[in-house]
Amino acid sequence: MSNKKEPPKPPHETTKMMHGGYSPEEYHGVVNPPITRASTILYPSLDEFEAPFYKYDYGRNNHPLMDEFLTQMTALENGCGALPAPCGMAAISAALMGFLKTGDHLLMVDNAYGCTPRFCKETLENFGIEITYYDPLIGAGIKDLIQDNTRVIFMESPGSATFEIQDVPAIVKVAQAHNITTMLDNSWAGGVFYKPLDHGVDISIVSCTKYINGHSDGLLGVAIAREEKTYQKLATSFRSIGMSAGSEEINLALRGLRTVHLRLREAQKQAEGVIQFLQTRDEVAKIYSPTLKDHPGHDIWKRDFIGSNALLSILLKPAPKEAFKALIEGFQYFRMGDSWGGYESLCQPQHTIVKRRIAVPFEQEGWLLRLHVGMEDVSDLIADLERSLDAYGESL
Numbered sequence: 050m051s052n053k054k055e056p057p058k059p060p061h062e063t064t065k066m067m068h069g070g071y072s073p074e075e076y077h078g079v080v081n082p083p084i085t086r087a088s089t090i091l092y093p094s095l096d097e098f099e100a101p102f103y104k105y106d107y108g109r110n111n112h113p114l115m116d117e118f119l120t121q122m123t124a125l126e127n128g129c130g131a132l133p134a135p136c137g138m139a140a141i142s143a144a145l146m147g148f149l150k151t152g153d154h155l156l157m158v159d160n161a162y163g164c165t166p167r168f169c170k171e172t173l174e175n176f177g178i179e180i181t182y183y184d185p186l187i188g189a190g191i192k193d194l195i196q197d198n199t200r201v202i203f204m205e206s207p208g209s210a211t212f213e214i215q216d217v218p219a220i221v222k223v224a225q226a227h228n229i230t231t232m233l234d235n236s237w238a239g240g241v242f243y244k245p246l247d248h249g250v251d252i253s254i255v256s257c258t259k260y261i262n263g264h265s266d267g268l269l270g271v272a273i274a275r276e277e278k279t280y281q282k283l284a285t286s287f288r289s290i291g292m293s294a295g296s297e298e299i300n301l302a303l304r305g306l307r308t309v310h311l312r313l314r315e316a317q318k319q320a321e322g323v324i325q326f327l328q329t330r331d332e333v334a335k336i337y338s339p340t341l342k343d344h345p346g347h348d349i350w351k352r353d354f355i356g357s358n359a360l361l362s363i364l365l366k367p368a369p370k371e372a373f374k375a376l377i378e379g380f381q382y383f384r385m386g387d388s389w390g391g392y393e394s395l396c397q398p399q400h401t402i403v404k405r406r407i408a409v410p411f412e413q414e415g416w417l418l419r420l421h422v423g424m425e426d427v428s429d430l431i432a433d434l435e436r437s438l439d440a441y442g443e444s445l
């Protein structure tokens with residue numbers, strides 16, 4: 050009998066999320082790393098103090114718990130390095146500022162998360178950065194919008210509120226031909242259902258506030274770079290601005306990474322149940338979810354994604370505002386609140402958000418409402434929707 054052993058196969062992603070980001074041997078076998086509370090970290094010698102980059106120089110830049118978490122996020126996104134921020138929005142702004150300067154041009158997707166275009170308008174424009182908003186379905190057509198000073202193309206796929214899917218590889222191809230940096234807000238996929246860096250995107254940004262935390266009790270953002278030189282530039286921006294994140298929040302997100310795949314798979318099932326019900330309702334003029342065959346970019350979603358989360362929007366048939374108000378204020382479980390990705394169901398009206406779109410104005414008649422389907426028993430959720438839609442229907 051041969052005693053040659055097969056080398057172990059590289060672990061699958063879910064296995065990596067269980068067996069990375071921890072070092073029990075360094076903590077007497079305790080499975081999880083302790084919450085590092087650190088500002089000062091002592092240097093062992095003058096050599097380390099003088100080194101341009103010493104691994105643990107100061108708690109803002111790195112400490113053992115942060116390191117474990119960023120290692121896991123880098124592994125999840127197939128990147129080469131990650132940087133932390135106190136929330137997703139901070140990661141977006143620090144990434145953009147790191148790759149843009151006065152006189153540069155930014156191509157921003159028109160259906161980006163509302164605070165992203167707000168940052169463009171209220172901050173980047175003040176620094177003399179030119180911005181063009183583009184149709185999320187533009188694909189390779191983005192080449193017609195490229196200027197000599199275009200430095201960044203920002204994507205979000207699916208976009209917020211209406212969830213159009215972008216043809217990322219087609220856009221990346223154009224960007225690479227023009228030496229333009231690409232960034233993608235990957236919060237929707239939670240780093241799990243979509244791997245932008247595998248499709249050539251330079252920087253993936255995730256709001257860990259959503260599915261990775263998963264319990265609506267912490268804010269956190271991360272930017273992950275595909276290549277070392279991008280990582281270095283990103284790190285320069287994050288460090289010079291002073292981006293960092295609190296240990297409690299990092300701990301919650303690291304804990305969330307252990308179960309995020311499981312929760313997302315369940316989220317998808319929950320949403321399927323709710324969508325099936327909504328499809329039977331006359332009050333609903335349209336459902337927005339990448340999983341639906343007639344959804345803009347559905348084929349690309351099937352090609353590039355491996356799943357769907359539990360966010361969807363519905364366009365309610367036009368009715369007086371009082372009826373819409375009664376509907377959202379009458380929900381027992383779909384309570385009105387910002388954010389998503391926690392265990393609980395939520396609703397958020399979208400009409401004030403989509404009206405800011407420039408490249409493709411939102412012109413549908415009716416009330417656009419986003420639903421986050423939580424982990425409650427799906428029949429309770431359907432009963433909640435049924436009761437509210439029955440009442441709404443009476444006003445049609």
Ligand SMILES: *Cc1c(COP(=O)(O)O)cnc(C)c1O
Nearest residue numbers: 136137138162234236256258269
């Ligand atoms: C919520 C959200 C953000 C911002 O994340 P915060 O952690 O709340 O700052 C960014 N992008 C998308 C798509 C989001 O849904």
